[in-house]
Amino acid sequence: MKIVEWMAQAVVQTQGLYPYIPGKPVEKLLREKGLSHAVKLASNENAYGPSPKAMVAMQQAVSEVHRYPDGDCTALKTALAERHDAETSQILIGNGSNEVLELVIRCFAGAGDEVLYSQRGFIVYALATQAAGATQVPVPDTSDLGHDLDAMAAAVNDKTKVICIANPNNPTGTLLSNEKLQIFLDALPRHMVVILDEAYDEFVADIKADSLQTLKHPGLVVSRTFSKAYGLAGCRVGYAVADAALLDVVNRFREPFNVNNFAQVAALAALDDSDWVMDKVKLVKVQRARLEIAFSNLGVLGGKSYANFVLLKHTRAAELLNHLEEQGVIPRPLAGYGLPDYLRISVGTEEENDVLLRVLEAALAQVKS
Numbered sequence: 001m002k003i004v005e006w007m008a009q010a011v012v013q014t015q016g017l018y019p020y021i022p023g024k025p026v027e028k029l030l031r032e033k034g035l036s037h038a039v040k041l042a043s044n045e046n047a048y049g050p051s052p053k054a055m056v057a058m059q060q061a062v063s064e065v066h067r068y069p070d071g072d073c074t075a076l077k078t079a080l081a082e083r084h085d086a087e088t089s090q091i092l093i094g095n096g097s098n099e100v101l102e103l104v105i106r107c108f109a110g111a112g113d114e115v116l117y118s119q120r121g122f123i124v125y126a127l128a129t130q131a132a133g134a135t136q137v138p139v140p141d142t143s144d145l146g147h148d149l150d151a152m153a154a155a156v157n158d159k160t161k162v163i164c165i166a167n168p169n170n171p172t173g174t175l176l177s178n179e180k181l182q183i184f185l186d187a188l189p190r191h192m193v194v195i196l197d198e199a200y201d202e203f204v205a206d207i208k209a210d211s212l213q214t215l216k217h218p219g220l221v222v223s224r225t226f227s228k229a230y231g232l233a234g235c236r237v238g239y240a241v242a243d244a245a246l247l248d249v250v251n252r253f254r255e256p257f258n259v260n261n262f263a264q265v266a267a268l269a270a271l272d273d274s275d276w277v278m279d280k281v282k283l284v285k286v287q288r289a290r291l292e293i294a295f296s297n298l299g300v301l302g303g304k305s306y307a308n309f310v311l312l313k314h315t316r317a318a319e320l321l322n323h324l325e326e327q328g329v330i331p332r333p334l335a336g337y338g339l340p341d342y343l344r345i346s347v348g349t350e351e352e353n354d355v356l357l358r359v360l361e362a363a364l365a366q367v368k369s
């Protein structure tokens with residue numbers, strides 16, 4: 001086959017594969033708008049930064065960077081296994097939990113198989129399904145933007161291989177109880193792979209029992225990340241806890257050195273600094289409450305959120321977005337999720353939220369609904 005034909009074929013295969021659209025990079029916005037300072041509230045990072053212990057660990061690892069990392073992530077895996085009362089064989093570590101989600105989907109679903117997720121579930125499920133050549137089955141949400149577990153159970157058939165549920169969900173911030181999830185799991189074929197994506201678990205740890213100790217299902221894969229509460233998004237490290245035999249299969253799909261050494265040492269140190277992490281989680285929740293009250297007073301609150309972001313709802317959200325970006329505040333538009341009236345805004349530091357509220361009030365005065 002000539003290279004041009006091969007390329008043409010590759011293009012056809014990727015048709016409809018739409019790229020993940022990240023929040024606008026700060027440098028790009030500053031250049032475009034001629035601004036000197038921006039407040040990035042688009043990617044749900046921890047605005048307070050990483051644990052100081054994680055920073056020290058990375059600095060200490062600098063001189064070893066000519067060596068390959070530990071391909072098995074032994075130290076981190078051991079610490080995580082201990083934390084979750086599991087065996088190391090029940091832990092899979094990835095280049096962000098994003099890689100974990102992709103590996104599991106690619107491993108269990110291919111051409112002719114179906115992957116189920118809520119229509120307003122995390123966009124990566126749709127992308128990973130498409131990349132795996134499997135069929136996407138987005139299930140409509142309940143009217144309050146929550147996962148409709150009854151509708152999802154009804155959509156399961158012989159072709160369904162993987163189900164993905166984010167809890168709390170991104171981008172809608174909704175939360176399902178363990179009780180509801182267990183009823184859903186009990187109605188499934190026992191070995192159906194169910195990815196329970198708990199990227200924001202630290203933000204609900206005080207109001208909900210740990211699903212790893214509570215939920216029972218042989219095909220359950222619980223994923224967590226160091227990118228959100230732990231403040232290590234730039235390191236790219238996340239993990240899943242699941243049945244050892246299931247993960248043994250998934251492990252064959254991963255690259256031998258998928259998690260770099262800085263990520264491993266930083267995650268290990270951050271894990272050991274839970275007081276710091278939970279302290280920042282508390283600060284974020286205080287600020288979230290502040291933003292929700294302010295949004296509510298301004299008549300733009302889009303719903304209650306259990307994660308580290310808030311939802312703004314306005315019929316002219318796109319115009320508001322422009323006004324906010326003009327002033328150096330970067331939220332995330334949700335038109336791509338079929339929610340054109342919504343913006344998702346990460347909870348920043350107190351000072352960043354001062355700027356956000358000031359700029360938002362001015363923007364609302366200009367954009368009359």
Ligand SMILES: *Cc1c(COP(=O)(O)O)cnc(C)c1O
Pocket residue numbers: 044095096097098099122166169170197199224225226227228233236237238
């Ligand atoms: C941010 C996020 C992730 C991915 O995080 P990683 O940085 O890849 O670990 C996964 N799921 C949800 C729902 C998220 O919001």
